[in-house]
Amino acid sequence: MSVQDELKAVPPAKLLIDGVTKDFTTSHGTLRALDHISFHIHEGDFVCLVGPSGCGKSTLLNIIAGLEIPDNGLTLMDGKPVTKPGRDRMVMFQEPALFPWLDVMGNVLFGLKLKPNLNKKECCEVARFYLRLVGLEAFAHSNIHELSGGMKQRVALARSLAPNPRVLLMDEPFAALDALTREQLYGDIQRIWAERAKTIVFVTHNVREAVCLGNRVILFSPHPGRVREEFQIDLPHPRDINSVELAKYASRITRALRGYVDAPETELGAE
């Protein structure tokens, strides 16, 4: 496959989550993290899973990624059950999880090297393309510790985009960043979603973040983790997190969420 084909290939995707249930055994007994979760995600969707901590949204993301196995129910990707991690579903974690013994380029290349049918030169070209996409081409040979938190997450984004996955799974990737950097990344991720036609599942506890990014927002409630309500966000992309329209949506969803949980306000707050 040539580099051009590799870069152009538009990935189709469809995810079906069907009756997924997951229990955790703790010293206090069994805890139900996810209770019969069912919904589906269409190709090109940007779905945000929102809920307070303990509602199992990260666990669900790990199950879709194939990093964890549900006790009951299944996840289908294009009609095939998910049993293990795969390059068609790349994960971005809350921590960048970049490898400090590799430079920026080496990190982006890591996943690409595992992909068959690309030679070394093509891999480098593809890696450079994604570094340009996240605006870090000039830092290709920097060490990881020399980058700021926001730049690290950008490298992590480039790394997960590089193998050209159909689905991008993001587990609160911006939670540890400052507000300004986060807003820049909101712009980047919306642009990349549109340009690269990805399907994105995005986990967050920040309602405004969810409204800013997703075209669907799915509300979870904790103990046990359940899907409560779904919102369609009909605002044009790219969206500005500070817009009034967006705030209206956010306050409506926050109100709905409060109805399902009596969690402290700070956990559900917009910021």
Place this chain on the structure above:
Amino acid sequence: MKRLLSSSLFFIALLLGWHLLALTKRWSPILLPDPLSVWDYLKTALFDGTLFQATLVTLRRLVTGYGIGILIGIPVGMLTARFRLMEDTVGVLALGLQALPSVCWVPLALRWFGQTEGAMLFVVVMGSLWSIIISTDNGIRNVPPIFARAARTMGAKQFYTWTRVILPASAPFVVSGMKQGWAFAWRSLMAAEIFVTILTGFGLGQLLEYGRDLNAMDQVIGVMFAIVLIGLLVDKFLFSPIEHFLHRRWGTGRM
């Protein structure tokens, strides 16, 4: 510059004090030789090649024993970190034997191997192996689990994850373990060379013991200088560059 000055002043004062103490003749020059006679010994030994020869013999033994220690220690450390059964068996053994000063292996080595190179090798391997196992094990346990998870999502299989993620991620620990192993190997070899006298090679430790037999404390102290110097040089030219590289990549100031 100021630090260089203060440390050179300190050592000049030390040598001067030693010299003055020797000049008082309170102790026999056999017991407390003048620094100048130590210097004389070092000069002669350097020129007639005895010191050089002994250093070569010692380093050959050290590199062999230490090499075996690393070749066994690193894979075994990986196994004890990975498998519970290995941890509970070999891991516990390593933890116990690491606490044993390496000179304690000498009597056993002498009985088992006699006055041979084998005895010496045995002591060096036993002296370095356990600490290499333990620090490798420790290094691998300190690798953040998120690295392996990230690698798995990118399609890395078990073997690939181990060689390309877990091993490099544990490098700072493994290198400091190797450094410690080197120090232990060095100490145990000196002990072994003092106790094991053989004709196949005359090492620094034997030169030291020989000096005692001859009542030549200038030789003993001179050889001690040589041993310190070799230790410093190895640290400077072997371990420092590696550590420096790791610090730069990882962005750490400590190890």
